[in-house]
Amino acid sequence: MTVPSETPLAVITGASSGIGYALAEQFATNGFDVVIAAEDEELRTAAESLGAHGRSVLPVRCDLATERGVEQLCAAIAATGRPVDSLALNAGVGVGGPFVETDLRAELNLLALNITSPVVLAKRLLPDMVARGHGRVLFTSSIAATAPGPFYATYAASKAFLYSLSESIRDELKGTGVTVTALMPGPTDTEFFARAGMEDTRAGETAHKDDPADVAERGFKALMAGKHHVVAASFVNKAMVASGRLMPEPAKAAMQRRLTEPGKGDDDKDRNGRC
Numbered sequence: 380m381t382v383p384s385e386t387p388l389a390v391i392t393g394a395s396s397g398i399g400y401a402l403a404e405q406f407a408t409n410g411f412d413v414v415i416a417a418e419d420e421e422l423r424t425a426a427e428s429l430g431a432h433g434r435s436v437l438p439v440r441c442d443l444a445t446e447r448g449v450e451q452l453c454a455a456i457a458a459t460g461r462p463v464d465s466l467a468l469n470a471g472v473g474v475g476g477p478f479v480e481t482d483l484r485a486e487l488n489l490l491a492l493n494i495t496s497p498v499v500l501a502k503r504l505l506p507d508m509v510a511r512g513h514g515r516v517l518f519t520s521s522i523a524a525t526a527p528g529p530f531y532a533t534y535a536a537s538k539a540f541l542y543s544l545s546e547s548i549r550d551e552l553k554g555t556g557v558t559v560t561a562l563m564p565g566p567t568d569t570e571f572f573a574r575a576g577m578e579d580t581r582a583g584e585t586a587h588k589d590d591p592a593d594v595a596e597r598g599f600k601a602l603m604a605g606k607h608h609v610v611a612a613s614f615v616n617k618a619m620v621a622s623g624r625l626m627p628e629p630a631k632a633a634m635q636r637r638l639t640e641p642g643k644g645d646d647d648k649d650r651n652g653r654c
């Protein structure tokens with residue numbers, strides 16, 4: 380049973396750093412209580428900082444790449460006894476490198492975190508939103524969803540999956556009062572590239588990384604406006620996405636390869652890239 384509350388509740392995964400933390404800040408500064416999830420100890424520090432905005436903050440440490448971790452988060456949300464107004468499915472990692480060489484366990488961890496966990500969480504929380512006739516879901520996809528991704532193949536495919544899933548569910552839920560939005564950042568200044576082992580790529584070295592606070596603000600506004608997606612990237616990256624619509628996949632793959640191939644980072648800091 381859910382307990383009525385004046386204050387809306389938002390759930391944000393991957394909220395200990397980067398875009399997820401900035402999304403949690405958007406919610407907290409716009410009158411939402413927040414449940415924030417991540418795996419590591421830094422989540423506690425993030426919760427303390429978010430608490431400064433005067434809203435209730437519930438940190439849930441869990442490994443969302445595991446079934447147990449996803450269930451831990453679901454149980455913590457249920458224990459609040461409150462309806463979820465907004466769900467930001469943001470936690471994600473990349474794995475950089477040649478597909479034939481990358482560690483299979485790292486790839487499977489990526490698939491579990493980037494694909495399985497948002498599917499399970501959306502499936503668990505959407506029915507209640509539909510029953511109430513109100514709710515919002517934000518999937519953090521990427522502009523990487525719009526092209527093949529040599530040297531981070533499973534990552535780009537996972538973001539294409541999320542983009543398609545988001546637009547599909549959105550269409551299914553027309554008229555229910557529940558909206559679904561895909562956030563599509565370009566290269567953003569977070570821990571992503573270091574964690575993905577992609578610092579020695581042109582995309583990793585680009586000087587044009589966006590500020591996660593700006594990306595999150597654009598994502599939050601799009602979510603509140605019920606938009607189907609938002610490309611939260613620099614003008615150059617937006618232009619790349621737009622021009623890519625006219626290109627065949629092999630051409631897009633070749634263009635992307637220049638940005639994501641390991642060992643190709645150099646001093647040319649003017650390059651852009653998808654991530």
Ligand SMILES: NC(=O)c1ccc[n+]([C@@H]2O[C@H](COP(=O)([O-])OP(=O)(O)OC[C@H]3O[C@@H](n4cnc5c(N)ncnc54)[C@H](OP(=O)(O)O)[C@@H]3O)[C@@H](O)[C@H]2O)c1
Pocket residue numbers: 392393394395396397398399416417418419420421422441442443444469470471472473492519520521522563564565566567568569570571572574591654
């Ligand atoms: N940065 C970019 O250029 C860029 C561009 C487009 C899309 N994105 C997407 O934006 C999202 C956020 O990434 P970011 O750039 O903000 O990177 P980030 O700073 O590395 O943040 C990743 C977040 O995911 C959490 N996370 C990772 N593994 C987890 C696990 N197994 N269980 C629970 N939480 C886990 C991390 O928490 P822990 O540290 O506790 O693991 C952290 O809070 C990702 O989905 C990413 O694909 C990023």
